Amino acid sequence: MTMWPKGLVVAVHYKVNDNVSERLVEAVTNPLEKVLRGIERVEEINTSTTHYSVEAEIRFKDETTQHDLATxxxxxEHVNFGEQVQIISRTAELRPPRLSFDDQEWKAGDSK
Incomplete structure (x- = not known):
């Protein structure tokens, strides 16, 4: 099992009005990952989609900073989730990683 290196990640959490994980993956997780993969210096993205919730942890090359959080x-802010689900709230913060690699993962260089 691969472990996160020590340090911080940018953690993004969406609370949504839908409890069907498969629908959330299509409507929220996939569009979010697409936008995150386009950010310079992103090294890894780890996501978790559960009932009423989508969470992503983004690790940047070298060190994850406040500037990365702002980026x-x-x-x-510009992700288009369509009309399938309603976003109730969104938070983004710097923190130690919490998600395991047993969830969805993307590494720089992957075509996913």
Whole structure:
């Protein structure tokens, strides 16, 4: 099992009005990951989609900083989730990683 290196990640959490995980993956997780993969210096993205919730942890090359948090926040403001689900709230913060690699993962260089 791969472990996160020590340090911080940018954590993004969406609370939504839908409890069907498969629908959330299509409507929220996939569009979010697409936008995050386009951010410079992103090294890994780990996501978890559960009932009423989508969470992503983004690790940047070298070190994850406040500037990276600001960059992620700026990019996710423009994600189009369509009309399938309603976003109730969104938070973004710097924190130690919490998600395991047993959830969805993307690494720089992946075509996913």
């Amino acid at each position: 992620v926040t700026k990019h996710i």
